[in-house]
Amino acid sequence: MKNTELKITFQPSGRSVFALPGTLLMEAVGRTGIALQTPCGGRGTCGKCRVRILDAQAHCPPSAADKRMLSEEQIQQGYRLACQAYINHSMTVEIPPESQFGAAQQILTTHTGRNTILNSVIRKQYFCLQAPTIQDAVSDASRLKAVIGNVAIPFHLLLKLSAFLRTNNWTGTAVVAGNRLIGLEVGDTSQESYGVAFDLGTTTLVGALFDLKTGEEKTVLSAINPQVGFGDDVISRISRVREMRGALTEMQQAVVKAINSVIKGLVEQVGVNTRHIYEAVIAGNSTMQQILCGLDPSALGEVPFVQTFDNALTIPAQSLGLAINKGGEAFIFPQIGGFVGGDTVAGMLAAGLENPKKPVLLVDIGTNGEIVLAYNGKLQATSTAAGPAFEGARIVQGMRATAGAIEKVVIGDDVSLNIIGNTRPIGLCGTALIDAVAELLRKGIIDETGRILPPDEAPSGLSEQLRRRLISMNGHTNFLLVPANEAASGEPIYLWQKDVRELQLAMGAIRAGINILLRRAGLESADLGSVLLAGAFGNFIRRSNARRIGLLPQIPCERIHFIGNASLFGAKLALLSSDERARAERLRRGTEHVDLSLDAEFQTEFGMAMMFPDGDIDACLERPVK
Numbered sequence: 348m349k350n351t352e353l354k355i356t357f358q359p360s361g362r363s364v365f366a367l368p369g370t371l372l373m374e375a376v377g378r379t380g381i382a383l384q385t386p387c388g389g390r391g392t393c394g395k396c397r398v399r400i401l402d403a404q405a406h407c408p409p410s411a412a413d414k415r416m417l418s419e420e421q422i423q424q425g426y427r428l429a430c431q432a433y434i435n436h437s438m439t440v441e442i443p444p445e446s447q448f449g450a451a452q453q454i455l456t457t458h459t460g461r462n463t464i465l466n467s468v469i470r471k472q473y474f475c476l477q478a479p480t481i482q483d484a485v486s487d488a489s490r491l492k493a494v495i496g497n498v499a500i501p502f503h504l505l506l507k508l509s510a511f512l513r514t515n516n517w518t519g520t521a522v523v524a525g526n527r528l529i530g531l532e533v534g535d536t537s538q539e540s541y542g543v544a545f546d547l548g549t550t551t552l553v554g555a556l557f558d559l560k561t562g563e564e565k566t567v568l569s570a571i572n573p574q575v576g577f578g579d580d581v582i583s584r585i586s587r588v589r590e591m592r593g594a595l596t597e598m599q600q601a602v603v604k605a606i607n608s609v610i611k612g613l614v615e616q617v618g619v620n621t622r623h624i625y626e627a628v629i630a631g632n633s634t635m636q637q638i639l640c641g642l643d644p645s646a647l648g649e650v651p652f653v654q655t656f657d658n659a660l661t662i663p664a665q666s667l668g669l670a671i672n673k674g675g676e677a678f679i680f681p682q683i684g685g686f687v688g689g690d691t692v693a694g695m696l697a698a699g700l701e702n703p704k705k706p707v708l709l710v711d712i713g714t715n716g717e718i719v720l721a722y723n724g725k726l727q728a729t730s731t732a733a734g735p736a737f738e739g740a741r742i743v744q745g746m747r748a749t750a751g752a753i754e755k756v757v758i759g760d761d762v763s764l765n766i767i768g769n770t771r772p773i774g775l776c777g778t779a780l781i782d783a784v785a786e787l788l789r790k791g792i793i794d795e796t797g798r799i800l801p802p803d804e805a806p807s808g809l810s811e812q813l814r815r816r817l818i819s820m821n822g823h824t825n826f827l828l829v830p831a832n833e834a835a836s837g838e839p840i841y842l843w844q845k846d847v848r849e850l851q852l853a854m855g856a857i858r859a860g861i862n863i864l865l866r867r868a869g870l871e872s873a874d875l876g877s878v879l880l881a882g883a884f885g886n887f888i889r890r891s892n893a894r895r896i897g898l899l900p901q902i903p904c905e906r907i908h909f910i911g912n913a914s915l916f917g918a919k920l921a922l923l924s925s926d927e928r929a930r931a932e933r934l935r936r937g938t939e940h941v942d943l944s945l946d947a948e949f950q951t952e953f954g955m956a957m958m959f960p961d962g963d964i965d966a967c968l969e970r971p972v973k
């Protein structure tokens with residue numbers, strides 16, 4: 348006698364299998380690829396494998412183990428232990444999330460040790476629908492929603508739904524973003540789900556590819572923001588938009604091209620198809636975010652510095668030109684005000700600035716310096732135009748931190764240098780600039796006004812080697828770092844007097860911002876529980892040297908922490924967790940924007956902050972020169 352296979356459909360996945368009568372229900376579940384919790388090994392003693400039969404309960408009488416492990420009410424509702432139930436009829440079975448193996452929510456750990464739950468906005472679900480019958484002639488849309496949930500189906504997908512279902516035997520994979528259907532794919536592609544997170548900086552952009560099912564970071568890549576060709580800071584780019592027709596489109600296309608090139612590099616490294624990337628989460632400063640979105644940033648170029656949007660934006664990726672799945676979306680971070688944009692919100696998210704126990708100062712040192720002070724349940728944020736000096740620009744022999752850059756300077760009786768790539772030096776990057784100035788301040792060779800003293804004014808106890816490095820030219824003194832015969836170009840490398848002035852401008856802008864936030868909060872530097880340094884540059888500076896030049900408050904080095912690229916980390920959190928997106932919005936709403944241009948004392952504060960402090964409060968251990 349031929350046995351007829353019975354159809355078992357599982358919810359909420361919508362997957363179906365066919366099984367012979369007498370098959371253990373747990374076995375049928377296993378064939379769908381769903382693993383149940385079975386700590387007792389199927390002996391019916393743990394009660395963890397319970398499922399709910401939504402129909403045909405009468406054909407699955409409760410076992411002795413069901414009666415022991417489940418309440419009478421649960422049995423009435425159709426609950427059975429899958430390891431004890433045998434299939435004797437077609438049925439629909441619901442698998443509660445708590446019964447699924449691995450259903451325990453995955454935890455991500457943030458920069459500050461805070462845990463968050465993996466809960467991506469993107470959901471992919473394989474479906475296997477019942478074909479319509481005379482008795483069951485509901486619409487295609489309702490048939491699909493009954494399995495994948497009550498999602499909104501956009502018209503362009505509705506247009507192809509009927510043919511898709513009939514061509515593919517009523518099966519496929521639905522891609523859902525939040526409560527919106529964004530794609531229909533042939534076959535079961537539910538395991539291929541990726542997203543990208545970007546830190547979109549004025550000078551550089553960094554992208555990371557993530558597996559949205561596991562939260563795993565697959566790979567990361569960076570590139571220069573090609574908009575540097577249009578001006579090296581946000582003000583020059585805004586001016587360009589204001590003055591040149593077509594400049595906005597030109598800059599928008601340039602940055603999209605760079606983002607796409609990073610995405611291409613990411614997927615090539617790990618063998619992922621770009622059509623399986625469904626979301627790009629992007630955090631950048633206000634100007635970068637607006638230009639990326641094609642939003643005219645001109646209003647940011649004049650007082651009172653107004654942004655076009657503040658809430659986060661969710662935009663079809665195609666409309667921005669991003670090369671991900673054509674139904675994919677771009678999430679642009681919320682913005683606080685003026686030049687305090689999405690990268691600051693992302694940094695605050697990563698740093699966990701909601702209700703710290705002691706006052707915390709977050710400083711992101713870049714072309715545009717952002718400063719956030721969290722204290723007594725309040726948040727204040729500001730931005731300040733530090734300029735590109737920290738990135739080696741506007742420094743006479745400055746360069747980015749690449750091979751050949753002097754990255755560390757230590758001065759004893761003579762000068763010791765650390766060169767990136769162990770090659771002949773080409774120029775100096777931002778960390779070396781800070782080191783050199785801090786060390787020369789300690790030696791008394793630079794005074795508190797920033798003047799490099801000529802040999803005859805230098806301290807009497809100075810070694811001859813150092814004194815010979817003080818070279819007077821055109822009424823100024825420059826400090827010789829590398830003699831001609833040791834430099835890659837054959838030309839000597841100096842710390843120029845004008846480099847010190849550039850550093851004072853950059854440092855003064857940031858320090859004035861810090862001082863104004865502290866003053867408004869009624870706090871002193873000593874009240875700060877911690878200073879968090881964010882940004883690629885912040886990660887490499889020597890804390891004692893940054894503090895010696897006055898860039899950072901005079902607090903012990905143990906309270907100064909590097910938190911890396913917090914903007915990228917915040918973008919990652921928002922990509923992997925919708926709860927974190929809600930937190931980002933709360934941070935935005937709860938933060939007061941302080942516009943330094945409207946602060947009557949800013950100019951005075953700035954002038955004072957450009958002066959170097961008298962001394963240092965302590966010495967701290969730093970990485971040795973390699």
Ligand code: FES
Pocket residue numbers: 384385386387388389390391392393394395396397428429430431
């Ligand atoms: S596996 Fe333990 S009760 Fe079913």
